[in-house]
Every structure is written in C-alpha cells, then in structure tokens.
Amino acid sequence: MDLPPLTVLLAGPRGFCAGVDRAIKIVEEALAQHGRPVYVRHEIVHNRFVVERLESLGAVFVEELDEIPDDGQPVIFSAHGVPKSVPAAARARALTFLDATCPLVSKVHRETERHYARGLHILMIGHAGHPEVVGTMGQLPPGSVTLIEDAAAARAVEPVSQKLAYTTQTTLSVDDTAEIVAILRERFPDIEVPQKEDICYATTNRQAAVKAVAERAEFVVVVGAPNSSNSLRLREVAERGGAARAVLVQRGRDLDPSLADGCHTIGITAGASAPEVLVEEVIARLRERFSVTIEEVTVATEDVVFHLPAALRRRAAVG
Missing domain, CATH: 3.40.1010.20 (4-hydroxy-3-methylbut-2-enyl diphosphate reductase, catalytic domain)
Incomplete structure (x- = not known):
C-alpha cells in the first residue's frame, strides 16, 4: 500500500549546543579518569535519555550533596549552574568537585556580581524555580535580586532601589523577553543593561x-x-x-x-x-x-566550542 x-x-x-556538549563530556571524562561512580548534582542537562545513558556508564545523580558518601569520588555540578552555597558546602566536606556550568550561564553570574558590587539592585527575568534562576540568584545575598517572570510582573514591580540593572535566564523566549525589557526600560530609563545579550x-x-x-x-x-x-x-x-x-x-x-x-x-x-x-x-x-x-x-551555522575544565584537561594530557 x-x-x-x-x-x-x-x-x-x-x-x-556547546554548553550541553561540554557538560556531557565532563561527566564522560570524569568517569574515564576517576572510574565509577561519579556523582552529579541534579540532571546534568534536562534530558532523560542523556541522563539514563550516563547512568549506564556509572554516573549517580543526586539532588543534594548530603546524598554523596565520603568515598573520594568527584561530584559534578550541572550545566544550569548552582548557588555559591553549593561549592562552599562541597569544600566544607573536602569533596572533589567539577563545575559543568555552561560558560554563558557563568557569564551571567559574573555580570550579576559586578552589578551588585556597584550597589545596583538586580531585576532577573526568568522562571521561578528553574535551576539556572536558582543558581544565578544564589550568587548574591538574599534580597539582592528580584525575579521578573512576565510582562505583568515587569509593569507591577516596585524595586527596593532605583539603582537597577537587569539580567536574564539564558533560555527564554526572545520575543517575550524583548517585551519585558521594553517595559523595564520605559519604567526605569536609567536601568543598566547587559554588556552582551544574556539569552544565549x-x-x-x-x-x-x-x-x-x-x-x-x-x-x-x-x-x-x-x-x-x-x-x-x-x-x-x-x-x-x-x-x-x-x-x-x-x-x-x-x-x-x-x-x-x-x-x-x-x-x-x-x-x-x-x-x-x-x-x-x-x-x-x-x-x-x-x-x-x-x-x-x-538559518545559522554554529561553530562554538567550550573547553573542558582545566583539571580534566591536565589529567587527560598526562594520561
């Protein structure tokens, strides 16, 4: 028929994308260098097929660090980024850790810190509870960042300071974010903007x-x-x-x-x-x-490549 x-x-x-590819390679290389198990805090990326494949190779996914035994094996932080409290807790336990945060997310973290150091209050455009948002807001003390989820929130927000900057989650709708940014810039003409677009x-x-x-x-x-x-x-x-x-x-x-x-x-x-x-x-x-x-x-050709963390590159070169 x-x-x-x-x-x-x-x-x-x-x-x-390059950030996802790097994060997966970090888990694979860590397994190759350290053997089973390698622990990963949260899903390394949001895809069950990828997670299950890495589990089959020896990765153990946990929600929090207190689930990890003191067996000397490394823990990897996901591509979405983590609050500063997470690596601090890992250091306190003398855990070996590898950071698979996408470099473009790390850029947002550093930018947010620079704004805060200049005395600015940050308006973050993003989705409540998303790991990237939790990680970015967790770079600063509580109350330093106000989350803006949509255009209605942008119209209604009454920030604690008029010295403002905005930043965004990297995976938002380009069109929706443009609408929110337009509202914020109209309401707060002096708001500091990212040096380079945060949406990746x-x-x-x-x-x-x-x-x-x-x-x-x-x-x-x-x-x-x-x-x-x-x-x-x-x-x-x-x-x-x-x-x-x-x-x-x-x-x-x-x-x-x-x-x-x-x-x-x-x-x-x-x-x-x-x-x-x-x-x-x-x-x-x-x-x-x-x-x-x-x-x-x-519509576009991508040739972006992000390198593995230096610790993995050094060991791979020695091996």
Missing part, C-alpha cells in the same frame, strides 16, 4: 530556525524534555510562528504519527539538550505511516 507523502522540514540549528546564541538560533519552519508547516514536533525551558519555548514559538499545532515529545515512541494525518508539510526541531538520535527516532516513527521527504531549513 502506498503511504501518503509528507514533507518534513528539519530546523537548523537544533539539538545539542543557541536559544536565539533555535528559535529563529523553528520560526522559519513554522511559517511553512502545518504541524511542528519539538523533541525535548518537559522540564527543559528552551524546549518549551520552542513549542511556544512554533505555534506563534504560524504552525496550527506544535507538540513536545521526548522521543520517537512518544509521538502519535496520526497527528500528521492530512498534513502536507510538518516541521521538526529539538531543544538544546536533546541528542540527534532522538530526532532520528521521530523521523522513523513518521516513516511508519508516511512516505517522508526531508528538507533541511538552516
């Missing part, structure tokens, strides 16, 4: 790519985890960008291919913590029901 034709637009860039290049590129796909697609599939901020934003951007419907799935088996029935063209993208093998699973799932033609839609 002939299968109905379906054109699949693959958004590019998609999937792993990977988030910006993936949202631009999914927009380019969504304007041509009737339906968009975003491959990513439900607790991944950048993946959730891709689904929202796809719907706003013109797709009649967009869904988030973790992998191929989670997709109901009948959702594409009646469609001529659909789009696929992947969040920054989703490996390409999961995109391939989704395509394979669609091929069970359709005769699929693939078209790449690329």
Whole structure:
C-alpha cells in the first residue's frame, strides 16, 4: 500500500549546543579518569535519555550533596549552574568537585556580581524555580535580586532601589523577553543593561530556525524534555510562528504519527539538550505511516566550542 507523502522540514540549528556538549563530556571524562561512580548534582542537562545513558556508564545523580558518601569520588555540578552555597558546602566536606556550568550561564553570574558590587539592585527575568534562576540568584545575598517572570510582573514591580540593572535566564523566549525589557526600560530609563545579550546564541538560533519552519508547516514536533525551558519555548514559538499545532515529545515512541494525518508539510526541531538520535527516532516513527521527504531549513551555522575544565584537561594530557 502506498503511504501518503509528507514533507518534513528539519530546523537548523537544533539539538545539542556547546554548553550541553561540554557538560556531557565532563561527566564522560570524569568517569574515564576517576572510574565509577561519579556523582552529579541534579540532571546534568534536562534530558532523560542523556541522563539514563550516563547512568549506564556509572554516573549517580543526586539532588543534594548530603546524598554523596565520603568515598573520594568527584561530584559534578550541572550545566544550569548552582548557588555559591553549593561549592562552599562541597569544600566544607573536602569533596572533589567539577563545575559543568555552561560558560554563558557563568557569564551571567559574573555580570550579576559586578552589578551588585556597584550597589545596583538586580531585576532577573526568568522562571521561578528553574535551576539556572536558582543558581544565578544564589550568587548574591538574599534580597539582592528580584525575579521578573512576565510582562505583568515587569509593569507591577516596585524595586527596593532605583539603582537597577537587569539580567536574564539564558533560555527564554526572545520575543517575550524583548517585551519585558521594553517595559523595564520605559519604567526605569536609567536601568543598566547587559554588556552582551544574556539569552544565549543557541536559544536565539533555535528559535529563529523553528520560526522559519513554522511559517511553512502545518504541524511542528519539538523533541525535548518537559522540564527543559528552551524546549518549551520552542513549542511556544512554533505555534506563534504560524504552525496550527506544535507538540513536545521526548522521543520517537512518544509521538502519535496520526497527528500528521492530512498534513502536507510538518516541521521538526529539538531543544538544546536533546541528542540527534532522538530526532532520528521521530523521523522513523513518521516513516511508519508516511512516505517522508526531508528538507533541511538552516538559518545559522554554529561553530562554538567550550573547553573542558582545566583539571580534566591536565589529567587527560598526562594520561
């Protein structure tokens, strides 16, 4: 039986960014150098496939440091960053630790500290409870940062000081953040702005790519985890960008291919913590029901690479 034709637009860039790639390599290299187990505080990145693969290699994921025994094995902090209290607690226990915080998140941490040192109160645009937000706010004493989650909060906020700076989570919607920033700058004309955009290049590129796909697609599939901020934003951007419907799935088996029935063209993208093998699973799932033609839609080429921490590089060189 002939299968109905379906054109699949693959958004590019998609999937792993340099920060995610570095974080995963830190766990792999730590296992290679230190052996099993290597402990990881929180999910190294927000993707269960990645986490389960690393578990199979010997990584043990914990929520807090007090779950880690005193066995001399290292602990790794996730790509999202941690409050200053976490490395302080690790030092107090003489734990060996490796920091897999994305360098672009670390940039936000240092920028926030510089603003605070100059006597500014920080307005942080981000989502309450997200590990990156918790980590960034945890760089400073309590009360030094006010969280702004949306445009309504930006209109309503009454900061404790008029000497202000703003910073943002790196994985937000570019369009939503622009609206919030415009409100803050109108209300507080003297507010200090980031020296360079805080929303990372990977988030910006993936949202631009999914927009380019969504304007041509009737339906968009975003491959990513439900607790991944950048993946959730891709689904929202796809719907706003013109797709009649967009869904988030973790992998191929989670997709109901009948959702594409009646469609001529659909789009696929992947969040920054989703490996390409999961995109391939989704395509394979669609091929069970359709005769699929693939078209790449690329809006940017990425060549960013972040180096491993110096401690791992030194040991690898010696080995």
